[in-house]
Amino acid sequence: MTEKIDEKKVTPRSQDFAAWYNELIIRAELADYSPVRGCIVFRPDGFAIWENLRDELDRRIKQTGARNAYFPLFIPQSFLQKEAEHVEGFAPEVAVVTHAGGKELEEPLIIRPTSETIIHYMFAQWIHSHRDLPLMINQWCNVVRWEMRTRPFLRTSEFLWQEGHTAHVTRDEAERETLTMLEVYRSFVEDYLAVPLIAGRKSAAERFPGAEETYAIESLMPDGRALQCGTSHYLGQNFARAFEIRFLDENNELQHPHQTSWGVSTRLLGAIVMSHGDDQGLRLPPSVASMQVVVVPIWRKPGEAERVLSTSREVAGKLAEAGLRVTHDEREGVTPGFKFNDWEMRGIPLRIEIGPRDVAAGEVVLARRDIAGPAGKSKAPLAEVAPRVESILEQIQLNLYRQAKAAADSNTRQFDDYAKLCAQMAEEGSGGFAEVYWCGNPACETKIREETRATCRAIPLNQHQEGGPCIACGQPAIERAFFARAY
Amino acid sequence: MTEKIDEKKVTPRSQDFAAWYNELIIRAELADYSPVRGCIVFRPDGFAIWENLRDELDRRIKQTGARNAYFPLFIPQSFLQKEAEHVEGFAPEVAVVTHAGGKELEEPLIIRPTSETIIHYMFAQWIHSHRDLPLMINQWCNVVRWEMRTRPFLRTSEFLWQEGHTAHVTRDEAERETLTMLEVYRSFVEDYLAVPLIAGRKSAAERFPGAEETYAIESLMPDGRALQCGTSHYLGQNFARAFEIRFLDENNELQHPHQTSWGVSTRLLGAIVMSHGDDQGLRLPPSVASMQVVVVPIWRKPGEAERVLSTSREVAGKLAEAGLRVTHDEREGVTPGFKFNDWEMRGIPLRIEIGPRDVAAGEVVLARRDIAGPAGKSKAPLAEVAPRVESILEQIQLNLYRQAKAAADSNTRQFDDYAKLCAQMAEEGSGGFAEVYWCGNPACETKIREETRATCRAIPLNQHQEGGPCIACGQPAIERAFFARAY
Numbered sequence: 001m002t003e004k005i006d007e008k009k010v011t012p013r014s015q016d017f018a019a020w021y022n023e024l025i026i027r028a029e030l031a032d033y034s035p036v037r038g039c040i041v042f043r044p045d046g047f048a049i050w051e052n053l054r055d056e057l058d059r060r061i062k063q064t065g066a067r068n069a070y071f072p073l074f075i076p077q078s079f080l081q082k083e084a085e086h087v088e089g090f091a092p093e094v095a096v097v098t099h100a101g102g103k104e105l106e107e108p109l110i111i112r113p114t115s116e117t118i119i120h121y122m123f124a125q126w127i128h129s130h131r132d133l134p135l136m137i138n139q140w141c142n143v144v145r146w147e148m149r150t151r152p153f154l155r156t157s158e159f160l161w162q163e164g165h166t167a168h169v170t171r172d173e174a175e176r177e178t179l180t181m182l183e184v185y186r187s188f189v190e191d192y193l194a195v196p197l198i199a200g201r202k203s204a205a206e207r208f209p210g211a212e213e214t215y216a217i218e219s220l221m222p223d224g225r226a227l228q229c230g231t232s233h234y235l236g237q238n239f240a241r242a243f244e245i246r247f248l249d250e251n252n253e254l255q256h257p258h259q260t261s262w263g264v265s266t267r268l269l270g271a272i273v274m275s276h277g278d279d280q281g282l283r284l285p286p287s288v289a290s291m292q293v294v295v296v297p298i299w300r301k302p303g304e305a306e307r308v309l310s311t312s313r314e315v316a317g318k319l320a321e322a323g324l325r326v327t328h329d330e331r332e333g334v335t336p337g338f339k340f341n342d343w344e345m346r347g348i349p350l351r352i353e354i355g356p357r358d359v360a361a362g363e364v365v366l367a368r369r370d371i372a373g374p375a376g377k378s379k380a381p382l383a384e385v386a387p388r389v390e391s392i393l394e395q396i397q398l399n400l401y402r403q404a405k406a407a408a409d410s411n412t413r414q415f416d417d418y419a420k421l422c423a424q425m426a427e428e429g430s431g432g433f434a435e436v437y438w439c440g441n442p443a444c445e446t447k448i449r450e451e452t453r454a455t456c457r458a459i460p461l462n463q464h465q466e467g468g469p470c471i472a473c474g475q476p477a478i479e480r481a482f483f484a485r486a487y
Numbered sequence: 488m489t490e491k492i493d494e495k496k497v498t499p500r501s502q503d504f505a506a507w508y509n510e511l512i513i514r515a516e517l518a519d520y521s522p523v524r525g526c527i528v529f530r531p532d533g534f535a536i537w538e539n540l541r542d543e544l545d546r547r548i549k550q551t552g553a554r555n556a557y558f559p560l561f562i563p564q565s566f567l568q569k570e571a572e573h574v575e576g577f578a579p580e581v582a583v584v585t586h587a588g589g590k591e592l593e594e595p596l597i598i599r600p601t602s603e604t605i606i607h608y609m610f611a612q613w614i615h616s617h618r619d620l621p622l623m624i625n626q627w628c629n630v631v632r633w634e635m636r637t638r639p640f641l642r643t644s645e646f647l648w649q650e651g652h653t654a655h656v657t658r659d660e661a662e663r664e665t666l667t668m669l670e671v672y673r674s675f676v677e678d679y680l681a682v683p684l685i686a687g688r689k690s691a692a693e694r695f696p697g698a699e700e701t702y703a704i705e706s707l708m709p710d711g712r713a714l715q716c717g718t719s720h721y722l723g724q725n726f727a728r729a730f731e732i733r734f735l736d737e738n739n740e741l742q743h744p745h746q747t748s749w750g751v752s753t754r755l756l757g758a759i760v761m762s763h764g765d766d767q768g769l770r771l772p773p774s775v776a777s778m779q780v781v782v783v784p785i786w787r788k789p790g791e792a793e794r795v796l797s798t799s800r801e802v803a804g805k806l807a808e809a810g811l812r813v814t815h816d817e818r819e820g821v822t823p824g825f826k827f828n829d830w831e832m833r834g835i836p837l838r839i840e841i842g843p844r845d846v847a848a849g850e851v852v853l854a855r856r857d858i859a860g861p862a863g864k865s866k867a868p869l870a871e872v873a874p875r876v877e878s879i880l881e882q883i884q885l886n887l888y889r890q891a892k893a894a895a896d897s898n899t900r901q902f903d904d905y906a907k908l909c910a911q912m913a914e915e916g917s918g919g920f921a922e923v924y925w926c927g928n929p930a931c932e933t934k935i936r937e938e939t940r941a942t943c944r945a946i947p948l949n950q951h952q953e954g955g956p957c958i959a960c961g962q963p964a965i966e967r968a969f970f971a972r973a974y
Contacts, residue, residue: 032609032612032613034558034559034605034609035563035566035605035608036559036561036562036563036596036605039559039560039561040559041556041557041558041559041609042556042557042558043556044554044555044556044624047554047555047556047557048554048555050557051555067531067534067535068531068534068535068538069528069529069530069531069534070528070529070534070537070647071521071528071529072521072523072526072527072528072645073526073598073629073631073645074523074526074582074645075523076522076523079522092588092589093588093589094587094588095561095584095586095587095588095596096584096585096586096587097582097583097584097585097598098583098584098585098586099582099583099585099595100581100582100583100633100644101579101580101581101582101633101634101635102578102579102580108586109523109582111560111584111598118521118522118523121522122519122521122528125519126519137531141629142560142628142629144560146587146588147588148588157587158559158560158561160557
């Protein structure tokens with residue numbers, strides 16, 4: 001049995017973070033590689049996390065007034081070409097359908113890499129008057145971008161996401177919508193996924209193709225690289241002009257609406273795995289865990305089984321009644337130690353152990369996944385299990401955030417010396433976030449990228465510091481920006 | 488204003504059922520045509536019905552023990568060819584990706600028309616022992632079948648569906664699963680969508696390509712044609728052999744599992760529209776309606792507005808608190824009559840009218856969408872609105888089913904005379920269901936199809952009649968079958 005457990009161990013994070021990540025996803029059965037290049041299979045334990053995440057975010061998106069709809073998977077090739085920057089950004093990575101129904105198509109169809117073009121084409125049919133605005137649409141769907149290098153969840157040829165698309169009468173209202181959604185994403189990812197973030201504006205070089213301004217939430221992973229977790233774009237009137245979307249304003253004059261788009265994807269599953277996992281396996285925030293609690297009955301002598309099982313089943317039943325996602329591990333032929341390791345690998349936030357002595361004492365042992373060893377264990381009287389579990393799950397949710405925040409903070413540094421920035425970024429696996437004054441000149445950004453491989457991840461909003469010399473050129477700069485090597 | 492309402496009217500059902508259907512979907516804003524051939528856009532009012540339907544069916548599917556997962560959109564062309572009947576059935580209507588990432592692909596990729604092949608490929612990686620079974624997976628996704636003639640919801644090049652795929656140790660268990668899912672579909676469509684059905688076995692000619700047995704739920708539409716609403720297939724070991732899925736049984740011998748697949752699609756939205764709609768518009772079952780209740784405040788003199796609005800808002804608030812989906816129509820510049828027609832077109836099950844006299848009397852008027860005119864109206868005291876509305880919505884759900892069932896029953900006939908069957912099917916728009924003895928000989932089925940355009944829709948299970956002469960050849964037959972012209 002011992003061998004079997006060891007076989008299931010993953011490469012330690014400190015030894016090879018990338019190997020740890022890839023192995024963990026397979027071993028914890030979140031996903032599997034597929035026979036199609038760059039595409040993965042979301043297995044039930046991974047997809048359940050996505051469903052929990054999606055349902056909560058969907059609720060929050062609807063609260064802002066957006067409604068769900070569904071647009072075609074296919075986009076006529078000519079549509080992509082209507083917005084100059086957009087086609088330049090996406091044309092190299094699209095998948096193209098040339099044949100269908102046994103015939104060659106007159107015009108090839110592109111599998112959507114994002115849906116601005118076809119959605120704006122439809123907006124032009126639906127928007128006639130200022131009374132039709134704001135129009136706020138969200139879509140949950142699959143998209144395809146033929147990437148050269150792929151990694152499960154982080155970058156796959158096909159992925160799942162939501163994409164919001166809105167049209168507004170005024171520039172001001174559209175800009176507010178862009179920032180509203182940035183904040184929806186920030187609070188959702190920090191509170192619900194327990195992943196700490198930096199939110200801010202993107203540099204011109206990092207903007208969405210066709211946008212006037214892009215905002216993003218970025219998180220620092222334990223290997224010192226930043227992960228873009230979501231984006232919100234102010235599109236101005238670029239697409240409205242390209243797709244001839246016009247409305248009659250209150251003065252009966254034709255205007256183009258101001259538009260936004262915003263999205264998060266299955267990449268968030270990668271953020272959860274990397275931010276919280278350890279060498280024993282996943283550690284899932286209770287909010288999104290497929291199972292929040294596992295009850296493990298423990299007995300040695302056959303005579304003990306009945307007493308233990310009747311109690312452990314009752315405990316599991318009570319927790320389910322309280323609305324918790326709970327599983328009862330009745331497997332035979334494997335030891336309790338094997339079960340513990342198995343559920344630790346799968347990242348279940350809380351384990352409840354019930355043995356003959358616990359039954360006799362009228363109590364259970366609660367073992368937290370977020371705190372290893374005896375420090376994470378406590379006892380609870382049988383009658384109080386449900387409220388105690390609910391309280392501990394809340395603590396675990398907060399603690400996972402605190403731990404991830406502390407790790408990110410310890411790898412976030414301010415630099416005013418370019419040589420020190422270069423030295424920091426040169427160390428493999430410890431780049432981290434560098435907070436620096438940047439004058440905004442693209443040449444300085446290019447210099448930093450080429451010499452340190454770090455890119456501008458975000459320029460925080462509402463900065464109030466005094467300003468200082470640009471880290472790259474020394475000219476006066478008024479804003480700090482976060483640079484990092486990125487996924 | 489009157490003209491405006493008339494403009495919005497649809498062609499009467501009795502005049503042109505197909506035109507009525509197409510116009511209604513556009514006018515009620517359930518869907519719109521897209522710039523991609525055969526693909527539609529699901530607009531928010533239509534997609535909300537799909538979401539309500541999907542969430543409830545998803546809950547019922549999970550109750551059976553299946554879990555959701557997600558598999559790639561793309562299927563290697565060679566996969567489709569591994570099961571002989573399967574490739575013959577689907578190859579003519581697939582869409583093919585030949586280029587991606589700027590290069591021609593070595594092997595073309597097919598957009599999934601259904602996912603048996605790629606899912607069974609993965610099953611072969613996951614199934615090793617009888618302990619891995621049953622494996623029960625469900626997937627909600629988009630699929631593409633390049634159809635020649637398309638109609639919104641009923642037959643589109645891309646559609647949304649769920650597809651369940653299971654693997655079992657024994658034939659018996661797999662056959663039971665097939666019938667379990669048939670019953671899940673039957674009860675869901677009848678209870679939740681209020682659409683009456685006939686459930687049964689398909690003839691060999693109508694089987695899913697690659698299946699040993701196909702079961703289906705079929706509904707008779709008001710124009711006398713049958714609509715297949717869902718299917719459940721027993722696949723035997725055909726795909727297990729093609730994809731080399733094997734498990735060690737309890738005697739340590741290698742076996743192929745027995746498999747099933749089952750699915751329903753956005754076609755169900757078409758069933759709802761056709762089964763319940765009338766010349767005034769949609770009539771939505773309360774269970775799936777995007778909005779269940781609309782509150783319309785009515786006033787003429789400016790002084791009345793405040794009193795009426797404060798009451799109507801309070802009523803809407805109370806209904807929302809009670810968990811109902813309710814909207815409050817505060818639009819200005821349109822008459823109450825315009826609003827009534829608008830909400831009738833959109834099929835909202837119940838309208839609440841509140842005018843100054845109602846406020847004074849402490850009551851509201853409830854107008855049911857399923858019963859036209861004064862017979863569908865009643866009054867309720869303000870204090871009792873929520874429970875009365877809940878009770879009426881339940882009645883509407885049942886009544887829509889009863890009305891649809893009565894219509895289908897009145898167009899279902901038993902025939903023992905072939906000439907009469909032919910005469911019935913020759914009458915445009917009144918074919919209906921024909922219940923006939925059929926000997927099971929494919930030649931008889933072909934004869935009926937060629938001479939009447941009616942196909943075998945379903946052979947009901949558990950028949951106990953005496954048997955009789957086959958409607959086509961006169962030879963002894965033991966089972967009755969339902970024939971109809973079909974969508």
